[in-house]
Amino acid sequence: MTSQPPAHGDDDEADGLRKIIHVDMDAFYASVEQRDDPALRGKPVAVGGSSGRGVVAAASYEARAFGVRSAMPSGRALRLCPDLLFRKPRFEVYRAVSQQIRAIFLDYTTLVEPLSLDEAYLDVTADLRGLGSATRIAEEIRRRIRADTGLTASAGVSYNKFLAKLASDQNKPDGLCVIRPGEGARFVAGLPVRRFHGVGPKGAEKMARLGIETGADLAAKDLAWLRAHFGSFAEYLFRAARGVDLRQVRPDRPRKSLGGERTFFENIAAPELLRETLEDIIALVWDRIERADAHGRTVTLKLRYADFTTLTRARSLPHAVTDRAEFAMLGRTLLDELMPLPLPVRLMGLTLSALEQDEPVPEDERDGQLRLGL
Numbered sequence: 065m066t067s068q069p070p071a072h073g074d075d076d077e078a079d080g081l082r083k084i085i086h087v088d089m090d091a092f093y094a095s096v097e098q099r100d101d102p103a104l105r106g107k108p109v110a111v112g113g114s115s116g117r118g119v120v121a122a123a124s125y126e127a128r129a130f131g132v133r134s135a136m137p138s139g140r141a142l143r144l145c146p147d148l149l150f151r152k153p154r155f156e157v158y159r160a161v162s163q164q165i166r167a168i169f170l171d172y173t174t175l176v177e178p179l180s181l182d183e184a185y186l187d188v189t190a191d192l193r194g195l196g197s198a199t200r201i202a203e204e205i206r207r208r209i210r211a212d213t214g215l216t217a218s219a220g221v222s223y224n225k226f227l228a229k230l231a232s233d234q235n236k237p238d239g240l241c242v243i244r245p246g247e248g249a250r251f252v253a254g255l256p257v258r259r260f261h262g263v264g265p266k267g268a269e270k271m272a273r274l275g276i277e278t279g280a281d282l283a284a285k286d287l288a289w290l291r292a293h294f295g296s297f298a299e300y301l302f303r304a305a306r307g308v309d310l311r312q313v314r315p316d317r318p319r320k321s322l323g324g325e326r327t328f329f330e331n332i333a334a335p336e337l338l339r340e341t342l343e344d345i346i347a348l349v350w351d352r353i354e355r356a357d358a359h360g361r362t363v364t365l366k367l368r369y370a371d372f373t374t375l376t377r378a379r380s381l382p383h384a385v386t387d388r389a390e391f392a393m394l395g396r397t398l399l400d401e402l403m404p405l406p407l408p409v410r411l412m413g414l415t416l417s418a419l420e421q422d423e424p425v426p427e428d429e430r431d432g433q434l435r436l437g438l
Contacts, residue, residue, distance in 0.1 A: 081245055083198035084313060085186040086220045086228035087205060089165070090237035092182035093122035093158055097151045099214045107149055112344065113138055114150035119326065119344045121153055125237055135326045137337070155351040158182075161213055162355075168208050172201050177313045181355070183232075185225055187313035199242050206240065222248065226309035229261055248307025252279035260304055262297075264327070279305050322358055324348045325413025331370045333408035338399065345414045346395055350388045353416055359384035360416040363391060365398035368411035377402065385416060 089095070093111040098104045108127035112120045118138035130145035142148055162181040169176045175187035188201045195201050202219040209217045216238040220231025227243045230251070234241035243251050256278055258268035274293060276282050283305035290298035303309060324345055332338055353360075363385065364378040377398045385391050395414050 081223040082187055083189045084222055084225055084228040085188055085198055085202045086232040087184055088218050088232045089182035090216045090218055091124050094124035095215050096158055096161055098124060104149060108145050108147060109149050109151060110141055111151050111153050113340060119341050121344060135328060153347060159355055164213055165209055168205060175313045175315060177315050185313045202240060224309035225311050226304055227307055252305060252307045255279045257282055321415050321417035322352050322356060323413055323415030325366060325411055327411045331408035331410050335403055338409060341412055342395055342399055345412060346392045349414050350391055358419050359386060361418040363394040364415045364417060365395060366413035367409050369407040370410055371407060
């Protein structure tokens with residue numbers, strides 16, 4: 065299994081293979097807050113609502129050591145970490161820093177596919193600056209991010225997107241991992257399946273019940289068996305277990321919708337807490353809408369109940385939703401019309417669709433993304 069590469073080692077990339085980097089900022093929102101307020105450095109920090117009914121949007125590594133995670137109710141986070149320091153989200157600041165980072169990426173390739181404010185895929189096969197290898201490019205990008213923003217980034221380098229994303233998580237925080245040609249299947253074989261992008265906690269639990277704990281266990285299952293148990297997700301799992309991913313880095317992918325959702329560690333039933341959670345999601349999604357300069361006519365609320373049944377309600381307008389107040393009003397109306405709810409909720413999401421223009425689509429915001437066990 066590949067770990068930290070030598071500082072100036074060559075990638076030995078095979079001809080015909082792509083050179084993909086996945087860059088992921090380390091605890092981005094919380095790290096920006098610690099950067100801007102020296103009093104927060106080295107302390108457990110959460111970005112989000114500070115009241116007992118609030119929700120953690122992001123947590124510093126110091127907070128994560130206590131088990132604090134994003135989408136966790138603030139009250140639970142404070143029980144886990146009584147010294148936790150809350151800061152309200154400053155999306156305009158995060159967006160500005162993200163634009164700084166994006167400008168760095170574009171110095172090395174025009175093929176940049178953003179997934180969110182804090183992560184992106186880069187295809188550096190063309191090596192525009194003649195640095196000689198994708199590893200050297202990733203090292204220089206990380207160095208420049210630190211110099212220009214005062215923040216750290218982790219990066220994964222490989223020959224496809226799936227492996228590059230796995231690699232970027234391997235040596236976090238402030239790490240670099242390279243998976244070279246010929247190493248993908250072996251790397252994946254030793255990983256727990258919960259590390260696979262798209263496999264959520266419930267999906268991992270289902271796999272465990274079926275005797276699948278690692279990539280090697282998954283690779284031992286044939287496609288027919290996977291289809292019988294996982295339906296349309298089977299093809300993805302079959303390829304992933306072998307380290308195969310044919311997707312290209314596409315900065316111009318047509319967008320169908322923009323949205324966001326939160327899966328709760330504990331089911332939520334209280335109307336006040338559901339409304340407060342919706343406000344956090346509105347802030348998250350509107351940030352994405354503004355960043356993409358997107359305009360759409362349909363707002364959709366998604367709820368997944370404790371029994372895993374899913375309900376969606378949508379409202380369409382004759383004109384595009386152009387300001388946050390109108391977007392928020394539609395989301396609140398959709399939720400209020402469903403009150404009182406028949407069961408507690410384990411997931412809530414809000415989406416803007418019927419978009420009037422195409423923009424690059426972050427992978428976690430696309431319609432039809434394969435998700436397992438959210």
